Amino acid sequence: MTGTRIPLWSTLVVGIAVAIMIALGIWQLQRATWKEALLARYQVARTLPPMAWPAVPVDAETLLFRRAGGHCLTVTGWAAKAGRSIRGESGWRHIAACRTGGAEGPGLQADMGWSTSATPPQGWAGGRVTGTITEDRAHRILLVADTPAPGLQPSLPPSPQEIPNNHRAYAVQWFLFAGVAAIIYALALRRKGRGATIPG
16 A cells, blocks of 8 residues: 555654653643632732731741841841842942841841942941842842832842742743754655655
């Protein structure tokens, strides 16, 4: 009989590739659902009553975007990190490492404001700090102060709206890749198989 001779190994490879791309698309949809629930939780956290700065180490993710307050007994050091002001200007955030009095615990890392200079601010040696909890690159909790230290401007406060949720777009891309790969391979088989015969 006449027909198209389907190459076994190339078909198997393409089939596996298409299956993997579809699986990745499904995984991205699951990630999108997870991210939506996480962002909803963060939005709720913003409405909760202010809490005291934790006296023991905690998982940063459980406290993100909560309002909190703590007392900086002594500033043990300053660090300048790239960041934006409350008006969206690029510059330096000034992070104070504070001793809170406990022999153990995370201490208090406080973003005390923004400036165009990386030079540590002068004139602030500690005190009461209130603001919003975020995390640094090491996933340690960080308090972004509402009121900046003297000579600084307020840093841009953290917001769940700044966290992207592109997983559904990624899922669509993977499904498109799978569809395009399947179509291209089917067309290639059709072109190659014109006039081919399968013994019958």
